[in-house]
Amino acid sequence: MRWMMGWALWLWGLSAVAAPRDALEAKLRTGDIVLxxxxxxxxxAIQVATHSPLSHVGLVEVTEKGAFVVEAVQPVQRVPFAKWKARGVKDRILVLRAEDIDAETKQRVLAAAKAHLGKPYDWRFGWGDDAMYCSELVRKAYAQGAGVEYGEMETLGSLNVAGLEKQMRERYGAKVPLELTLITPVSLARDTRLSVVHSDFPEAP
Structure with a gap:
């Protein structure tokens, strides 16, 4: 009897630990932006350059089998939300939603993102479609699927790259293209047209 009670308590403990994740996943909707x-x-380097802990972003797809995230890593892929969330530092996540865009349009946004599945990660942060970086994928998906461009494009030179000379040389060589325009995860997060659905970050984006 004692071992049965212990087993029951262990199972209860597992369900209690899993509950917060299940509750968060239940909030998600297709088209949500997760960081x-x-x-x-x-x-x-991204955190230093942007003065923000938000260094990676993806796009949510909710299905009958659960929630997934389409993300630009190496290569662009679709992974279960729970796996994506667990890869983040301290399990913290920010969920943003385009409240004024309908579900049908968000399906087109998702399709635009999934069209890039299998493409390599763009280590040089270019704007072509042969390779993708994370925030580029999300911005382009919404631009192509919904006609909305979230976030503000910035030049590489406008970011805090002064202390990142070594990383910049490794990526670009002797001539760093400070005029290069790109979109950062935190720029997406700062767009006031997106509503915060959930945040584990005590600081504002």
Whole structure:
């Protein structure tokens, strides 16, 4: 009897731990934009350059089998939301939603994102379609599927790259293209047209 009670308590503990994640996943809708602090090699540089912990972003797809995230990594892929969330530092996540865009249009947004599945990650942050970086994928998906461009394009030179000379040289060589225009995860997060559905970040984007 004692071992049965112990087993029951262990199962209860598992369900209690899993509940917050299940509750968050239940809030998600197709087209939601999710951001976290990546553990990738370049994450720290992105955080320094943008003065923000938000270094990676993806697009949500909700299906009968659960929620997934379409993201530009190496390569562009679609992964279960729980797996995507667990890759973030401290399991923290920010969920944003375009409230004024209908579900049918968001399906077109998702289709635009999924059209890039399998493409390589763009380490040089270019704007062509042969390769994709994370925030580029999300901005282009909404632009192509809904006609809305979220976030503000910035030049590489306008970011805080002064202390990142080594990383910049490794990526671009001797001549760093400071005039290069790009979109950052935090720029998407700061767009006031997007509503915050959930945030584990104490600080504002």
């Amino acid at each position: 976290h602090t990546s553990r990738s090699r370049q994450s720290q």
